[in-house]
Amino acid sequence: MSEPERIVIIGGGLAGASAASALRAQGYSGDVLVLAAEPHRPYELPPLSKAVLLGDTDEPDWVHEDGFYAAHDIDLRAGVAATRIELGSRQVFDAAGEHHRYDRLLLATGSYPRSLPVPGSDLPGLRTLRSLEDSLALRSALSEAERVVVVGAGWIGTEAAAAARKHGAEVTVLDQAAAPLRDVLGEDISAVFRELHTDHGVRWRLGAQVTEFTGGPEGVRGVRLSDGTELAADVVLVAVGAAPRVALAHAAGLELADDGAVRVDAGLRTAAPDVYAAGDVAAHFHPRYGRRVRVEHWANAKHQGGHVAGNLLGAHEPYLRVPYFFSDQYDLGCEYRGLADPDADELVIRGELHTREFIAFWMVRGQVTAALNVNVWEHGDALQALVDQQIPVDADRLRHADLAELAGQAG
Template sequence: MSEPKRIVIVGSGLAGATAAARLRERGYAGEVLVLGSETHRPYELPPLSKGLLLGDTDEPDWVREEKFYAEHDIDLRGGVTATRVDPGERIVFDAEGGEHRYDRLLLATGSRPRSLPVPGVDLPGVRTLRTLDDALSLRSAFQDAARVVIIGAGWIGTEAAAAARKHDAEVTVVDQVTLPLRTVLGDEVATVFRDLHTEHGVNWRLGATLAELTGDADGVRGVRLGDGTELPADVVLLAVGVAPRVELAETAGLELTGDRGVAVDAGLRTAAPDIYAAGDIASHFHPRYGHRIRVEHWANAKNQGAHVAANLVGENEPYLRSPYFFTDQYDLGCEYRGIADPATDELVVRGDLASREFIAFWLRDGQVTAAMNVNVWDYGDELQKLVDGRVAVSAGRLRDADLGELV
């Protein structure tokens, strides 16, 4: 496959910007155009719900220094929204009528926050968290608010709850689940997070349904639950997950999967000639798992962006990394590697859940599917190897043996 003369990247988030930078670092000398609807230069998302929302920093982690793009002849165009792709003519059209021809195209359009089909979600003061501007605005709102209600007990919801408590707001988290993070971690480990937040003053309304958000033209005033309970609120955060931005891919006729991702092969290629996808939207056939996975975490966007650069210029290497994410909440920090199904996989705990210093493993058919270290930082390499190798090991040895011996 010959090297393309012009590569267009739609999406100026972490995946797209990383791909552009890696193209230059690999010595690619053709044109590189990055189109992004945001006006900020590319940045990473994790600090938005962590350090920036807490007030520990006023800036995100920028993907590259501002001068990097011009110095490396990357045509970074912010404030440009791509609206249509014509795969036959190899043209990307934008909202201003611009036409951008490509030899190879990378779609890295990311995700948008989900909403809810309940009355009042459009009231002033009802917020979501996805962009730098969202985070700065939400932090200011937390600082001024007496009462915050967060709808959603996932990673964004729990991290935001920790930030709002740091700003001395009264915080209530509402979700239909019976424990925060239950679908990812299972009951035992999820209980650790529930108790952590309870100790820091968070109020839970779990197993609850949402009826409506109440207020008027001046702003949201409260949340009404399905049982009629009224929760007063100065700020309401919708943290009910994200939806991949696949509209561009859909209009181009690309195959979408059951999880609403863009179908790509092991090398992140779509079935359309010379079109690739990376990051949140990529439903990627993963050779290690033998099926498609779509991952919305920071590391996946960064690593797929770096990986796809080589394939854009002629290689066809499969993407093999295991999913990874991290969180920091109050005095708890953790890293998670792999993919577990806590409803069916066997949980093995090394250490003490009560002290919040432990490693949790998940086993399937006697093999390690995922590992999560909580306030334990000495075994990252060993955990990665256990997960990547799907190492066969007994629960007893995981609890007691030297982890270095197991790999």
């Protein structure tokens, strides 16, 4: 396969920026165009629900320093959104009225916050968290709020609740689920996070169904539940997950997976000639799991963006990394590696849950499918190896043995 003359990347987030820089790092000398709808140069999303929202900084973590893109001859068009893709003529049209021919195309359009289809969902002031502007606006609102309601007890919801408590607001978190983070971590580990927030004054309304956001032209003022309860609020944050941003792909006729994301193979390639997808928008066939996986975390966007660069240049290497994410809430920090089914996999705890210093392993047939370290930081490499290499190990040794030795990393 000959080297392409022109590569167009749609999306100016971490996946797109990582792909662009990796192309140059691999020696590609052709044209690289990045169409980025946001007005900023590319930045990483995790600080938006952590350091920025807490008030520790006013800026996110920029993917590259100012001037990097020009210095590496990457044509970054910040604030210019792609509006249409024509697969037949290999062209991308943008909001500035220009059209761009491509030899290879990468879709890295990311995702957007889901909404709740209930009355009042269009009220002014109802907040979501996805962009730098969202985070700064929410932080400003939290600094003045007395009562905050967070709808959604996932990672964004729980991190935002922690930030709201730091700003001094009364906080209620509600979710249809019976426990926070239940689908990812299972009941036992979920209870650790529930108690953590309870200890910091958060009130829970779990198993709750939102039927309406209340308020008027002046803005949202509360949340009504199916039992008739109305929770008054100065700030309401909806954090019920994210949906892949696939309008362009769908309009172009690209095949979508069952979860609505762009369907790609193990090498992140779509069924359309010379069109690839990476990051939140991609439903990637993962050889390890034998199924499609879509991961909405920082590491996936970064590593898939870097990986797909080689495939854009003619390789077809499968993307094999397992998921990774981290979270910081109050004085609890954690990292999760792998992909487990908490309802089916065996849970093994090293340490004591009540101390909030432990490692949780999930296992299937004597192999580690995922590991979560909570306020324990010295075993990261060993945990990664145990997950990546599927090293056979028994539960008792995970609880008590030297992890580096188990992972084959001693000496």
